[in-house]
Amino acid sequence: MAKIFWWNSIGGTGHVGGAVVHKILEQYPSDVQIKVMARGEDKASRLVAKYPQVQTVIGDMSDEDKIEAASREADIVINAAPDITHSKAIAAVIRGLKARAESGSPKSYYIHTSGASLIWDEPEGHKDARCWDDIADIKELSEKGEAHTHAVTDTLVREASPDVNVAIVSPGFVCGMSPSLEHPTPITTPALVTTARAFNSGFQIAQGENTVAWIHVMDLARIFMILVDDALAALAGKPIERPAGVLPLWGPEAYYFGTGGEISFADFMKGLAPVLHEHGVIKSTELKSVNVTEAARISLAGPGGEYDADAPPPPPDSWAMHISIMYGVNMRINASRIGRLGWKPEMGSVVDTFREVVPYYLAREPKTV
Structure with missing residues (x-):
């Protein structure tokens, strides 16, 4: 049974994370073991009441030792919460996953949530801005300096790719109702x-x-599920066959924009x-x-x-x-990379x-x- 760890305090109960947890357990009700780090006993209790198969760890993003230890035990780690000020926690995830690989376990998977605010321009209300593509512009996106939102944590994740299967999901603004118990409405x-x-x-x-680009939270959850499906299949020894020419799903260039449209x-x-x-x-x-x-x-x-x-x-x-x-x-x-895997907003x-x-x-x- 594959083990999935949500490493932060709102990753499994937040607006996005709650939607992804729901989709995973809907599709794999008895095939995965999910452990979520929750900020308090009350949140943990509510989550377990809804999903009895979920295990919880009490802590937050400052509990780096707990995060590293839980990551060391996980086949897949998913971060679905804001990453901007939590580079130390992300580094703890990576240390745990690297240690797991060094112990002889199969190479683990890390799905990291970033954000398309990486490419924000000046907030002047003007039009005619450049449209960025996650395939055509991946070199420029990967080279964004630390002054750009998400760039520091994105770099941490990419640099882990020799030892960990990494993928970065970078949505526009997220909208719509989520099945999350704690944060059903968007954070905006x-x-x-x-x-x-x-x-x-x-x-x-x-x-x-x-x-600006917007994406419905349930469409975003489906992007995560494409990656989760691929990881679980590989861990089970039955990798999903892809057509020739499909870009790698994991690695330093595995950067997935998510958008359902712009307005x-x-x-x-x-x-x-x-x-x-x-x-x-x-x-x-x-x-x-x-x-x-x-x-x-x-x-x-x-x-x-x-x-x-x-x-x-x-x-x-x-x-x-x-x-x-x-x-x-x-x-x-433009969400070109995930589009090549058959994803479309619904x-x-x-x-x-x-x-x-x-x-x-x-x-x-x-x-x-």
């Missing part, structure tokens, strides 16, 4: 709702002409604003043109929307600034998800006193 939802509420309207950076931020907000208005979040569906600093400052307002126009902007490396930059950047990608556009995601999130949104 709270900031979008809070920012719109504080402006009391729709909003955009400049004219909102910037274009300008203005069109995105034109779809979202009416739904927010229907649910009483905003009074106006018009789109207010703002800059990134204003959006970042207002994202700290909280669910009540208390906004201090004179407050200093959040630090450059803060989540508030990161998410606000999202509103104005271009992020255009779940529709990001706009199609709003009428399900918004009311679900609002019903569970933290309330101010």
Whole structure:
């Protein structure tokens, strides 16, 4: 029985990770042993209640010894959580998998979640940006310097490839409802709702002409499953036969963009604003043109929307600034590599998800006193 380890605190219970765990256990209900690192006993208990076959380890991304030890025991390690500030944890995974190989075990597999924010441009709301392809542009993508988001951790993963079968999944922004118990709605939802509420309207950076890629979480989970299927087949001694000329699924160039389509931020907000208005979040569906600093400052307002126009902007490396930059950047990608393996998006556009995601999130949104 193959062993799969999710090494971080929200990897198996997060929006993306929860969807992938669900798909794996749906397809392999008794053929894999899954161990998930959960941040607390409460999350672990809820996960096991839904999936009794899952084992848990209590810890977080700072528990490098636990991560290394669990990785040393795993045939497949999957990281489906934000990687940007956790290079030490990723290094611990790699040490564990290398140690496993050195002990004489078959070469293990590591599926790493990165992100297409690697190719973000300046957040100015402009259009006509370059579209990046994960086959044609792989050399440039692999050579991005450490100033680019995800570049440091991507490099760590690629450098492990002589000893570990590695693959990097790099989605655009993720949308849609997930079967995750803890994070069923996208991680971008709270900031979008809070920012719109504080402006009391729709909003955009400049004219909102910037274009970004989105992918439904269940379409993204299917990308992971193509890799998981391949790894499990190889571990069972029955590798999947591929047509001649198919690019290697694993290795330093095994970098998979994930996108279900692209949309300008203005069109995105034109779809979202009416739904927010229907649910009483905003009074106006018009789109207010703002800059990134204003959006970042207002994202700290909280669910009540208390906004201090004179407050200093959040630090450059803060989540508030990161998410606000999202509103104005271009992020255009082609998922050519996974497309050659037969994957196509099936779940529709990001706009199609709003009428399900918004009311679900609002019903569970933290309330101010």
